[in-house]
Amino acid sequence: MIYNNKIIIIIIIINIILLNNVNGQIVNAQSQYKNIYPFPNLLGPTDPGFSHFPLFEDLILHIRCYYNRDGEIGDIMLFDSGLPMFSTSFGNVIQMLIANNTMSKLGLSTACFFDRYGYGWSEISPKPVLAQDFARKLRGSIQMIPELANRKFFYCGWSYGGLNAQTYAMLYPNDVKGILTIDGTDIGVINDQKWLMIPRFLDMINYFKRLPNEEFKQFCRNGSLSIDYGWISNAISLPQSCIDKSQAVYYNPNQNYLNTIYQELSNMIPNANALNKLYKKAPNPSKPLGNLPMVVMSSDPDDEPSWFERQIKLSELSSNSIQLNCQNHFVPFYQPKLVINAIEVLSAKSK
Numbered sequence: 001m002i003y004n005n006k007i008i009i010i011i012i013i014i015n016i017i018l019l020n021n022v023n024g025q026i027v028n029a030q031s032q033y034k035n036i037y038p039f040p041n042l043l044g045p046t047d048p049g050f051s052h053f054p055l056f057e058d059l060i061l062h063i064r065c066y067y068n069r070d071g072e073i074g075d076i077m078l079f080d081s082g083l084p085m086f087s088t089s090f091g092n093v094i095q096m097l098i099a100n101n102t103m104s105k106l107g108l109s110t111a112c113f114f115d116r117y118g119y120g121w122s123e124i125s126p127k128p129v130l131a132q133d134f135a136r137k138l139r140g141s142i143q144m145i146p147e148l149a150n151r152k153f154f155y156c157g158w159s160y161g162g163l164n165a166q167t168y169a170m171l172y173p174n175d176v177k178g179i180l181t182i183d184g185t186d187i188g189v190i191n192d193q194k195w196l197m198i199p200r201f202l203d204m205i206n207y208f209k210r211l212p213n214e215e216f217k218q219f220c221r222n223g224s225l226s227i228d229y230g231w232i233s234n235a236i237s238l239p240q241s242c243i244d245k246s247q248a249v250y251y252n253p254n255q256n257y258l259n260t261i262y263q264e265l266s267n268m269i270p271n272a273n274a275l276n277k278l279y280k281k282a283p284n285p286s287k288p289l290g291n292l293p294m295v296v297m298s299s300d301p302d303d304e305p306s307w308f309e310r311q312i313k314l315s316e317l318s319s320n321s322i323q324l325n326c327q328n329h330f331v332p333f334y335q336p337k338l339v340i341n342a343i344e345v346l347s348a349k350s351k
Contacts, residue, residue, distance in 0.1 A: 042239075042241065056141045061123075074106075074110075077156060078113075078154070079156045080158065081158055083160035084257070086120035089158070089242075092237065095336075096340050117260070118259060120249060124256040130270065135172065139172055154346060156181075157180070158332060159183055159184060162184015163185040178295075183297060183326065184311075187273075287318060288317055290318065292320060294321035296314050297326050
């Protein structure tokens with residue numbers, strides 16, 4: 001989150017509430033956020049979205065919403081990015097949604113892209129936020145936005161966001177109309193040998209944090225940092241505005257981004273274990289998500305057969321699911337049309 005300090009932002013939010021006088025709810029007034037750098041207009045100056053900054057349980061969450069230009073009443077969809085990225089990573093998907101009446105064709109009235117705490121324009125938590133706690137905070141934040149409050153929604157989770165989508169659906173089943181996971185994290189991560197490398201990954205994060213800021217910037221720019229660490233280089237297939245904003249947020253001197261990566265990686269296995277317990281306690285543990293509409297997008301089975309097998313098991317958590325294939329893990333970057341197609345399938349399954 002790129003704020004001068006928390007007090008200034010809270011004052012701004014209070015001013016917005018007073019200016020809009022909407023029963024104490026936090027609503028968007030973009031002219032009041034000129035002190036935020038970079039500005040959260042993800043697609044640049046012509047971006048038609050609106051940013052909300054609900055303050056819930058002492059933490060500010062940034063939610064960027066795009067509305068059906070035809071004014072049609074329809075469904076709501078929330079998007080949760082992969083670790084360690086945020087709302088800018090869906091730039092290609094946003095462009096497709098707002099073009100050619102796509103939202104109307106999909107039956108969507110609203111599409112919202114939020115930044116988990118510590119990423120993008122959301123405030124970092126002083127301690128790691130477990131997935132079940134995040135679900136509660138997200139729910140509370142949603143209720144503070146009038147057009148989202150008390151409405152069922154589709155939850156799209158990419159990678160780590162997929163674990164969050166499952167957790168939310170288990171805790172608040174009456175809120176969720178369906179879930180779309182994009183190569184989503186599953187409870188199989190508990191026994192995944194690759195995650196034995198987490199301590200080494202965390203050591204690298206600590207190394208980056210010790211670098212002087214200018215040296216860290218140069219480290220990022222010269223190609224020494226991969227997408228695995230959340231660095232969005234100019235070579236990534238995203239709108240340039242999304243790339244520029246991602247980079248500005250990433251190497252901000254406050255190091256919120258690096259600290260948040262550390263927090264979430266430390267929580268990965270505990271969150272998977274907690275979700276596994278929820279599944280075991282479900283009325284039908286073999287189908288813990290019941291008949292919830294569910295679309296599971298899975299990367300090429302030839303690249304990682306064991307991961308693909310786990311994706312099959314993920315799709316079996318609901319009796320109303322379908323599995324779709326994609327080329328690789330970075331679908332929102334390189335195959336955004338598949339995300340649009342998957343939304344269409346999910347909407348059809350929910351009818």
